[in-house]
Every structure is written in C-alpha cells, then in structure tokens.
Amino acid sequence: TQLLEQSPQFLSIQEGENLTVYCNSSSVFSSLQWYRQEPGEGPVLLVTVVTGGEVKKLKRLTFQFGDARKDSSLHITAAQPGDTGLYLCAAMNYGGSQGNLIFGKGTKLSVKP
Amino acid sequence: DAGVIQSPRHEVTEMGQEVTLRCKPISGHDYLFWYRQTMMRGLELLIYFNNNVPIDDSGMPEDRFSAKMPNASFSTLKIQPSEPRDSAVYFCASTSGSSGGAGTGELFFGEGSRLTVL
Numbered sequence: 001t002q003l004l005e006q007s008p009q010f011l012s013i014q015e016g017e018n019l020t021v022y023c024n025s026s027s028v029f030s031s032l033q034w035y036r037q038e039p040g041e042g043p044v045l046l047v048t049v050v051t052g053g054e055v056k057k058l059k060r061l062t063f064q065f066g067d068a069r070k071d072s073s074l075h076i077t078a079a080q081p082g083d084t085g086l087y088l089c090a091a092m093n094y095g096g097s098q099g100n101l102i103f104g105k106g107t108k109l110s111v112k113p
Numbered sequence: 114d115a116g117v118i119q120s121p122r123h124e125v126t127e128m129g130q131e132v133t134l135r136c137k138p139i140s141g142h143d144y145l146f147w148y149r150q151t152m153m154r155g156l157e158l159l160i161y162f163n164n165n166v167p168i169d170d171s172g173m174p175e176d177r178f179s180a181k182m183p184n185a186s187f188s189t190l191k192i193q194p195s196e197p198r199d200s201a202v203y204f205c206a207s208t209s210g211s212s213g214g215a216g217t218g219e220l221f222f223g224e225g226s227r228l229t230v231l
Contacts, residue, residue: 033219042117042204042222043156088156090220101220103148105155 004089004104012110016078021107023089024071030092032065032072037086037106079111115139117223119205125229131193134226136205137186146220147180147190148204156204162188163210195230202227 005024013019023032031050035043047056049065049072056063060083062075076083086106118137126132138145146161160170165182173180177196182188192199202225208218 035220041224042206043220044222045219048219101158103156103158 004091004102006087006089006104006107008107009105010108010110012112013079015080015111015113017111018075018077019079019109020073020075021087021109022071022073023091023104025091026070027091028069030069032069032089032091033101034063034072034074035088035090037088038084043086043088076109079109081111081113084109084111117205117207117221119203119223119226121226122224123227123229125231126195127231128196129194130230131191132195132199132228132230134190134203134205134228136188136190136223138188138205138207139221140186142207142209142221143185144208144210145182145188146206146208147188148206148222150202150204150225151200159190192228195228197230200228200230 007022011019031048033048034046036046037043047058047063049056049063052065052069053067054065060077064073066072072089074087086108088103088106090101090103092101117139120135124132143164147159148156149159150156157172159172160180161168162182165185178192180190190203204222204225206220206222208220
C-alpha cells in the first residue's frame with residue numbers, strides 16, 4: 001500500500017513566523033497536489049506540481065516537488081491567522097487514473113495572532 | 114457557479130438505522146468520488162464513478178455501504194445498518210477527466226456530511 005507521510009502532524013505558531021511542512025513517500029509519483037481544508041469545509045486545491053524539482057509560488061506559499069518525485073514541501077513565509085487550517089498532500093502514481101489519488105493525513109496548522 | 118452540493122450537513126442517528134447521504138456534483142464533471150474523513154485514518158476514498166458507472170469500490174468498508182449514481186447530477190451513499198464506527202465526515206468530490214490529463218485535475222469537494230451514529 002502506498003502511503004504519504006505528512007509531518008509535522010500538528011503545528012502551532014505565532015503570526016509572522018515562517019514554517020515548512022513535508023510530504024514524503026517511498027513511491028514515485030507522476031504528480032502531487034496540495035490542498036487546504038478549513039474547519040467545516042471540504043479541501044480546496046492550492047497547487048499541482050508535476051515535474052521533479054519543480055518550485056511553484058502562491059503569494060507567501062512556496063511548493064517544491066522533490067527531484068526524485070517522492071516528496072514535497074510547503075513553505076509559508078510570515079504566516080497569518082488566515083493560513084490556519086489542515087494542509088493535505090495528495091499524489092497520483094504513474095499510470096494511475098483519477099481514482100488513484102492518495103491523500104496524506106495532513107498537517108494541522110494554527111497561526112495565533 | 115454552484116459547487117458540489119451535499120446533504121445533509123449533519124446527521125445524528127442511532128445504531129442500526131439507515132443513513133442516506135446525497136451529492137450533486139458540478140455540472141459537466143464526469144468523475145464523482147465519495148471520501149470518508151476521520152482523525153485516525155485521514156481522508157479515505159470509498160468509491161468513485163466515471164460517467165455514472167462505478168469504477169472502483171474497493172474502499173467501501175463493508176456490504177453495509179452502497180453507492181449509486183442514477184444520473185450525471187446525483188449520487189447517494191447509503192449505510193444500512195449504521196454502526197458507531199461509521200461516525201465520520203463524508204465528502205463528495207467531482208472533477209472533469211479532461212481538465213488536466215494523467216489525473217492532474219483538481220478535485221472539487223463539497224462541504225461534507227458529518228455523521229454521528231450513537
């Protein structure tokens with residue numbers, strides 16, 4: 001069974017701090033997605049990375065796909081309370097169909113003002 | 114545009130009762146997914162449909178769970194009889210198979226149905 005390990009599981013920081021969360025696997029993936037889920041809502045896509053070594057930026061969020069396509073990181077600069085939520089990574093293995101999207105358990109981020 | 118619509122938002126029922134969760138996907142999307150989310154297990158895929166046809170139901174935990182998609186705009190997930198361990202948030206999601214190719218398309222989730230079985 002392919003697994004996506006996310007770390008840390010929980011993270012509580014003060015507004016203005018920087019942070020990095022990780023998504024790791026022993027499997028190679030064709031693409032990887034990051035979602036954010038706020039309480040009482042469904043996950044919402046932030047970004048999709050496809051190429052090994054790819055870096056994408058979304059305002060204060062920087063996403064990186066590992067060279068070997070087995071891992072990814074999400075870095076947030078100057079975190080704000082609005083960044084609070086559950087960050088989920090999801091990955092598609094090679095040759096997989098839409099249904100082969102595997103989700104990690106997520107990193108629950110709390111940013112205190 | 115309306116997103117994925119799920120009902121009910123909250124359901125509290127007693128063990129042994131039948132539970133039916135409903136989903137209306139985004140118009141034009143040809144894939145529909147049912148997920149279950151718990152603290153312990155995270156987000157688990159239960160079943161998914163393509164063009165109203167069930168493709169993979171290997172995630173359905175037991176015969177007590179069944180899902181149907183009678184048309185492109187409606188799907189149900191039924192639990193009969195329900196048990197306390199079924200308590201979770203159930204999400205429906207949809208996407209278009211042509212949106213990204215090779216499965217890179219964005220999943221659009223509903224707000225979920227929180228089920229509590231006493």
